[in-house]
Amino acid sequence: MANINWYFIFNVVVISCGAIPKDYDEGGFSASVGLSSFKNDFNLNTSHWKGNESGLANRKANIPSFGVLGATFGSVIAVALDDYFGRLKSFRFFMVLWMAGMLMQIFSSGIYGLMLFARIWGGLGARGLTVASPLFLSEIAKACSRGLIVSIYMVVLLSFLTVGFFINYGANKHLPSARVQYRLVQSIALIATGFALICSFFVTDSPRWLASKDREDEAIAALSRLRKSDLSSADVALEVAVIQEQLSERRQKIVAIKSYRKRFMLALLMQIVAQWSGGMTFTYAGVDGGDQSLITSGAYGIVKLVFTTVFAWGLVDYFGRRRSMLTGIGIRNKSASDAAIASIFIYVVGWSIGLCTVQYLYGTEIFPTRIRGVCYAVNMAVHWFFQFAVVRVTPNLFRALNIWSAFLFWACICFVFLGLFAPETKKVSMEKMDKLLDCPWYMGWKAKVNL
Template sequence: MLSDKKYKCPLPSLWENNPTGLADRKANISSFGVLGAAFGSLLALVLSDRLGRLRSWQLFVILWGSGILMQIFSSRIIGFMLFARIWGGLGAGGLTVVAPLYLSEIAPAKSGGTVVSMYMVVLLLFLTIGFFINYAVKSTMPIDRTQYRLVQAIPLIPVGISFLCSFSLSDTPRWLASKDRNEEAIAVLTRLRSSNAADDPSLSHEYRDIQDQIRSRQQNLGEASFLTIVKEIAASSSYRKRFILGAVMQTVAQWSGGNGITYYIPEIFTYAGITGSNTSLITSGVYGVVKLIFTMLFTWGLVDIIGRRRCMLTGITLQCITHIYMSIYMSVFRTQTPSPNKSASDAAIASVFIYAVGWSIGLCTVQYLYGTEIYPTRIRSVCYATNMALHWFFQFAVVRVTPNMFVQLDIYGAYVFWALVCAVGFAVLGVPMERMEELFSGRWWMGWNARIFNNAIL
């Protein structure tokens, strides 16, 4: 925990009479890492093709790890800490692009989606572990530099091990083939499948598919530059509407409260009635477990059983309902004296967990599926790059403003805003994926006719 350079007391105690100043300081520390990630994700889209998936991954791990090291020794030096957060964020953002790309290209076609979805599950698993590490450290250690540095240093252990192990790996067959390194590509594919091209016809067939996809992509893109594709998106009605749909998805996903709540979940549980900082931290860990479990259910079951659209709309509905209740609780029951209503407080705590369910089965994951399904090959890379940029820049904005929203809007106002975003998102994104072509083929307002929109909510 940060402290002023002249004192050994926690950061909040230095701002007791200046809640806005405390909100600004916390928001800057939390959000600057996300700001770095926004630029890192764009950098990854350039480097992953030039350096390869594996070397890009190693580079971003070095950036992220060096940022963590700088943070470890930046206690009481706020400017250095903010720089370290941005520097490490470059690596973190790049990893969110390169890691799923690497996994998708080494996985067999029939299990590619499952392998890539493991990435999100592992992220949430370590996020959950992080909540419990914070609890253990806060419960057993005094608030000082050692406590802060230990919490910062722990993530370097698994990442350092994986970095060293990465030198025993090879780049993906697809990237190697795209660089005309065909012999290496075949050797890597043979090793990945534990098979031999001479004895296994399926391996030869898979490699031919890889080459066909590379040729198809090259023919589709031709010599078109990034700027040329952007102009085509602006000029084509279908491309333009698809682009806008993806942008709206990222906007709703980030501004509906998901990451704002996750980043500040201990404070939110305190607002909901959890007493004691240790209890708030352990409850935050349980919140992480709930998100992990329902993300796994979505990834390995719900998305195929009830479909993406129904999962998304169900999730948005749960988010909206819980935001409405929390706005009522924060404005009416939390301020009651001498103490808040116990039943209302218990319901508020429960609603936070219900919100976690809605976020996990809806916008948390569906936003990524949209980006892979609504764009034709020619515009996919440009639209994906833009989507990732919006994802991180909006996440930065949300994380940056959430503490100030709590102060300036008296907490409940933030929930009113998030509920309105969910309501608008439900209406705008309620068009079924399989009816996208029908939607894009006509005027924009035809998306609201009863036949399409009614089907979207059935």
């Protein structure tokens, strides 16, 4: 127990809580929209919209989708904040932004316009955190455990997503259909995020960001605390020296260096393909509304949580990114999701070990420090844009291609592009990524670098 680095663990746990706003929005808040108390307060009952069904459909769609609208802008804002103010201050800023938006949502009390404004406001914060948190985690981790550390973000995300469904189920069963019902459901996440915000004042900022701002003494001090080593430690000095060497050698713009362009396109492709992999089509795979909705969605979330945790602890740093990703894509097939409700969980196992985490991991580890924040923030903006696009066009795609053809289409995209382009990055230090990617794009699958 004496060798356990509790301070490093504390940093990882606190920063991983940046996943809570996104996942609780997709689990707790999204499910609370279906509670009778929420429907009564925001006039979402079908009986009030007879003859104007399209008006009701638009109202139902706007409340959740406005959060995604804020998401894209939140990622863009993160471009400026993460590099200028630092990873830690950005984390606090976006956390406060989301908490303010959530409080507005909770107390909007049936005022539809205020709810939409609050959804955009909260979306800015929640999705800004999807940039700040994984970026922070990747920069404080060692190369040998970076996959595990960044994957913890997804474990926290899926934990609260799953909890959100069951909190809704409990509120629906045991609380009266009044405002307190949905307010309680939506406010639960504020407890955990508030605690994380307070704890963040005891967290060390990213040594790589500090070094990029020529704050070498602070970078060494931060790294020594994170590595549980003396300031004079040879390992700490070597790690800082490698970081500084990369910073001094790379001062050109992204577009001016072939390696930078290639990394940017790889991370961008990963985010696009992850959205076009069928992972957002749970409803079409066999679970849609009815009495089974909350329980089945909660069980679906548990399976995602379990296998993402297994992936984080046993696969991503041992078997590597490519092998896990391609195995997951292979498991996720249309016949599995067609067979029965139970078979849907085979489908989600593939998602958990394939593209659930790897898309975040690639985006945070392949860029040099100076441009990591900008590139990853742009990647996440594209992530949210394509997530909105996929949700919007999926029904039409299924009608045009038939469901099995659509899944085959997604599988081909994943295998062709990612199978050729994506290199194996496990145990490769961030400072050696340029050597790993120094090959034609179609030979990425064969790329190697001496560790």
